[in-house]
Amino acid sequence: MFGYAIFNINVTNPEDYKEYLQKVVPITEKFGGKYIVRGGTTTKIEGSFPHPRTVVIQFPSYQKALEWYNSEEYKPIREIRFKNAKSIGLIIEGA
Numbered sequence: 001m002f003g004y005a006i007f008n009i010n011v012t013n014p015e016d017y018k019e020y021l022q023k024v025v026p027i028t029e030k031f032g033g034k035y036i037v038r039g040g041t042t043t044k045i046e047g048s049f050p051h052p053r054t055v056v057i058q059f060p061s062y063q064k065a066l067e068w069y070n071s072e073e074y075k076p077i078r079e080i081r082f083k084n085a086k087s088i089g090l091i092i093e094g095a
Contacts, residue, residue, distance in 0.1 A: 001093050002058050003065030005033070010051035013084040020080040027077060031068035032060040051086060062093040 011017045028035070037056040042049075059065035068074055069091060081087065 001062060001095065002060065003062035004036075004092050004094055005055075005057040005059065005065050005069060005089065006092065007055045007087050007089040008049050008051045009053040009055060009081075009085050009087040011053065011085045016080070017084040020077060020084065023077045023080070024074075027071070027073045028057060028068065030073070031071070032064055033057045033068060034059075050088065062091065065091045 025035075034057065035055070036058050037054055039053050039055070042052070042054065057065070059068060069078075
């Protein structure tokens with residue numbers, strides 16, 4: 001089973017958020033992550049999503065996704081996102 005990190009994001013400071021975008025990809029790839037969805041056209045069909053941007057990252061396993069999120073390498077990069085965007089996220093196991 002794969003692990004998926006799913007985020008719903010509202011970028012509040014686009015200029016400084018660019019640093020996050022540049023730094024997150026290499027760390028994500030180091031943990032076997034592959035971007036499945038990274039923004040794009042969205043149509044809400046049910047419920048409400050508080051933020052306009054959705055990101056889905058596939059990892060080789062649920063455990064690997066958790067390792068990525070909790071890693072020492074990602075912690076300072078995650079802080080860049082926290083400072084420049086509002087987001088909700090989850091890690092889920094799936095096919």
